Amino acid sequence: MKIQDILQKNGIITNLDSVNKAELLAQMGKYLASLYDLKDQDLIARKILDREAEMSTGIGYGIAIPHARIEGIDRVYMIAGRNVKGIDFNAIDEQPVHLIFMMLSPANASSQYTQLLSSLSRIMSYEEIRSSLIDTEDPEKFLDVIIRGENKYVE
Numbered sequence: 001m002k003i004q005d006i007l008q009k010n011g012i013i014t015n016l017d018s019v020n021k022a023e024l025l026a027q028m029g030k031y032l033a034s035l036y037d038l039k040d041q042d043l044i045a046r047k048i049l050d051r052e053a054e055m056s057t058g059i060g061y062g063i064a065i066p067h068a069r070i071e072g073i074d075r076v077y078m079i080a081g082r083n084v085k086g087i088d089f090n091a092i093d094e095q096p097v098h099l100i101f102m103m104l105s106p107a108n109a110s111s112q113y114t115q116l117l118s119s120l121s122r123i124m125s126y127e128e129i130r131s132s133l134i135d136t137e138d139p140e141k142f143l144d145v146i147i148r149g150e151n152k153y154v155e
Contacts, residue, residue, distance in 0.1 A: 001076070001112045002154070003119055004147045011035055011079040012139035016100070021089050024081075025049055025066055028102045032079045044070060044104065058091025062134070063124050065117065067103040076105045076112050080142065082134065098134050099124070123149040 013031065018024035029045035038044060047068035051057070058064045064087075079102050086096025101120055105113040123129055129149040136142045 001115055003078070003116060003123070003150050004143075006076055006116070007078045007080060007143060007146060009139045009143050012142045013079070013081040014137050014139055014142060016081040016083040017085075018083065018087065019085075021052070021087055022049060024083065024087055024100065025052060025102075028066070028079060028081055028100065032077060032102055032104065035079065036077050038070075038073060038077070038104075044068070048102065048104075056090040056092070058089030058093075058097050059121065059124075060091055060093040060095065061124065061130060062086065062091075062095060062098040063101070063130070064089045064091065064097040064099070065101045065103065065120060067105070067113075067117070069107045069109075069113070070104050071107050073104060073106050076103060076109060076116060078103045078116070080146075082136070082142070084134070099130065119150060119154045123153055126153060129153075 025048050026045045029048045030041045033041035033044045051068045057066045081100040089097040132145045
């Protein structure tokens, strides 16, 4: 499974303006649930926040990958967001987060989930990908950068 198979242009928010992590995660969680017509938006937002409370998903280099496993969903869902100002995420490198990739997966879909996390981490390890995404206001161009990065750097 590839990122480009699940991330859609309408699942990319390039103008996130939340000022704190909890607000951002709740906003993105509810958007994801609404976009994919998933039931119980509040549960999804709470699961994301609960997972984040266990350990920050800020992986460094201005990136966070908040995620949760949800009973009753049938596949992996992903949205992406960009916050130009940056958000304190308690990231591993203590830098603000500008790029957020939120994922939900079925409780039992560990191989797809792990593969997507690995691919995303690999793509985001390249400075030219990160800076292109931060500079891109257009969701279609944002998705194009992800697709090009995935095609170039992920086998």
